[in-house]
Amino acid sequence: MALFRIFANGLLMDMANITFLNIILAGTGLISLLFFVYAAIISKLEGERRASIVFLWIAIAIGFVFPSIVFINHPAINVISVILMVAIASLVLVYIIPNRAKIGLSKIVTIGKIDxxxxxxxxxxxxxxxxxxxxxxxxxxxxxxxxxxxxxxxxxxxxxxxxxxxxxxxxxxxxxxxxxxxxxxxxxxxxxxxxxxxxxxxxxxxxxxxxxxxxxxxxxxxxxxxxxxxxxxxxxxxxxxxxxxxxxxxxxxxxxxxxxxxxxxxxxxxxxxxxxxxxxxxxxxxxxxxxxxxxxxxxxxxxxxxxxxxxxxxxxxxxxxxxxxxxxxxxxxxxxxxxxxxxxxxxxxxxxxxxxxxxxxxxxxxxxxxxxxxxxxxxxxxxxxxxxxxxxxxxxxxxxxxxxxxxxxxxxxxxxxxxxxxxxxxxxxxxxxxxxxxxxxxxxxxxxxxxxxxxxxxxxxxxxxxxx
Ligand code: SF4
Ligand code: SF4
Incomplete structure (x- = not known):
């Protein structure tokens, strides 16, 4: 109940204070939530019980954390928002920017015949x-x-x-x-x-x-x-x-x-x-x-x-x-x-x-x-x-x-x-x-x-x- 009140108050009183950063965070939160719910369902269908539960818990955490960040106006929350955005942006950059360690490939040309x-x-x-x-x-x-x-x-x-x-x-x-x-x-x-x-x-x-x-x-x-x-x-x-x-x-x-x-x-x-x-x-x-x-x-x-x-x-x-x-x-x-x-x-x-x-x-x-x-x-x-x-x-x-x-x-x-x-x-x-x-x-x-x-x-x- 207390949590609900915080949300409700935050929603009514602080709508005007929602920043551009918060809008981006809200969008990111929603996409992440949908992704992890999808991952939980797919894992369940694949018979991966543990994975399904892990994805579900992540989805639930996102469901709480992101609205809190967006709607609760507190300096500490703002710091957390920035840290979260940096972490997410880093992961996305690591994912999309090509980056390949130099690996010697396993050429087989010199091997003799196998008996x-x-x-x-x-x-x-x-x-x-x-x-x-x-x-x-x-x-x-x-x-x-x-x-x-x-x-x-x-x-x-x-x-x-x-x-x-x-x-x-x-x-x-x-x-x-x-x-x-x-x-x-x-x-x-x-x-x-x-x-x-x-x-x-x-x-x-x-x-x-x-x-x-x-x-x-x-x-x-x-x-x-x-x-x-x-x-x-x-x-x-x-x-x-x-x-x-x-x-x-x-x-x-x-x-x-x-x-x-x-x-x-x-x-x-x-x-x-x-x-x-x-x-x-x-x-x-x-x-x-x-x-x-x-x-x-x-x-x-x-x-x-x-x-x-x-x-x-x-x-x-x-x-x-x-x-x-x-x-x-x-x-x-x-x-x-x-x-x-x-x-x-x-x-x-x-x-x-x-x-x-x-x-x-x-x-x-x-x-x-x-x-x-x-x-x-x-x-x-x-x-x-x-x-x-x-x-x-x-x-x-x-x-x-x-x-x-x-x-x-x-x-x-x-x-x-x-x-x-x-x-x-x-x-x-x-x-x-x-x-x-x-x-x-x-x-x-x-x-x-x-x-x-x-x-x-x-x-x-x-x-x-x-x-x-
Ligand atoms: S080391 Fe390679 S082959 Fe072995 S489990 Fe990992 S990815 Fe598969
Ligand atoms: S290497 Fe052989 S014993 Fe080891 S996990 Fe694979 S199939 Fe099993």
């Missing part, structure tokens, strides 16, 4: 005491004890793993079963007659069609040596030298469901990963067959049947940067995507590599994935030179050790990453500031921690999933 036999999936598939096992650890004795220890874990999708869920693990197995059916379709006969195409037109057609089929973003690069595995490492093709001479690579991303990702490392994350490997694999197989129908060789690269390193291809095709967690960071969904690739000789127009310093700059300050990684696999340090490339590299043994105990592919790093927020106006306002200004990017790291928490909670699976 698929070195990745954890391949090493984990080696049967103890088989010839391949003996050969591999004779050449890589430093990896033997850690790999043997990981082999003793229950394993991915195993009934004895920590996050076992019969229903969701069975759903994941069903997706991988369907992917297996696609594996024999990645290559095929090329139509004998070659259809003449205009590179610009066919590039546009493929990009639009891939998006219609479900791709989020599509990019094209010339296929480089370092994109191609030197040797295959997975079952059925182990040790085969990769002979891939295509000129171009089409890389595309598909979105992973935000709610499923937020439940990582619980079972929905592996269900969603498997589903998106399937979606991206089906699009890649379809695109490759389409190109072969036009009379040009084409091969799809899908889960478990790759001859290329998809994140490196995607980076050169302009789809994103390689961030702290070692995954492709796309500008609008960060790491919350899966990638597939089609390589071909069809003449295409290529895109420019991403070379987006703001992502690297943000990762340098952020470290949220490292803080939340349950296996300490992600480095807190700045990028280091590895094989001639300045980059971050995760400890793949620690990460895979956790996966094979959890039974899922974890995804906690993907879940907490500030870039993983949905692609909508609220988050794109922040993304613009991060891209535009290094200083704003640093502030955004603190805002994200304050709003979503430094250690965001692992969300429960949706009710309909929870029947296991």
């Amino acid at each position: 698929e036999r070195d990745i954890m999936f391949s090493r984990n598939e080696l049967e103890s005491d088989s010839d391949n096992y003996k050969d591999y650890y004779q050449s890589n004795p430093q990896r033997k004890s850690v790999d043997d220890k990981i082999k003793d874990n229950p394993g991915l999708l195993n009934a004895n793993s920590g996050n076992y869920d019969k229903i969701m693990f069975s759903s994941s197995r069903a997706s991988f079963f369907t992917i297996d059916a696609l594996k024999s379709k990645v290559n095929g006969d090329v139509c004998a007659s070659e259809t003449k195409v205009n590179p610009a037109d066919i590039t546009c057609y493929i990009k639009k069609w891939a998006k219609k089929l479900g791709a989020l973003d599509v990019g094209i690069t010339e296929l480089k040596d370092y994109h191609i595995y030197s040797h295959r490492g997975r079952k059925g093709n182990y040790g085969k030298k990769v002979e891939l001479n295509h000129k171009y690579a089409i890389a595309f991303t598909v979105e992973m469901d935000m709610y499923a990702v937020r439940s990582g490392p619980l079972a929905p994350i592996v269900m969603e990963s498997a589903q998106q490997y399937l979606e991206s694999g089906a699009i890649a197989v379809q695109l490759a067959e389409f190109i072969r129908q036009l009379g040009y060789p084409a091969r799809a690269h899908i889960d478990g049947n790759y001859e290329v390193v998809c994140p490196l291809v995607a980076k050169d095709a302009g789809l994103g940067e390689i961030g702290r967690m070692g995954l492709l960071m796309t500008p609008n969904l960060g790491p919350r995507v899966r990638i597939a690739v089609v390589t071909t000789d069809l003449p295409l127009n290529v895109d420019k590599p991403t070379n987006e310093p703001s992502i690297i700059d943000f990762c340098t300050t952020c470290k949220k994935c490292a803080i939340n990684c349950p296996s300490n696999a992600i480095s807190y340090n700045d990028r280091e030179e590895i094989n001639g490339v300045v980059r971050w590299q995760i400890n793949q043994e620690s990460c895979f050790d956790f996966w094979t105990k959890s039974g899922t592919d974890c995804g906690r790093c993907m879940s907490v990453c500030p870039y993983s927020h949905p692609d909508n106006l609220l988050h794109n306002i922040v993304r613009f500031g991060i891209k535009n200004s290094s200083i704003f990017g640093r502030l955004a790291v603190y805002f994200d921690d304050a709003i979503y928490g430094k250690n965001p909670t692992v969300k429960n699976p949706a009710d309909w999933m929870n029947i296991g």
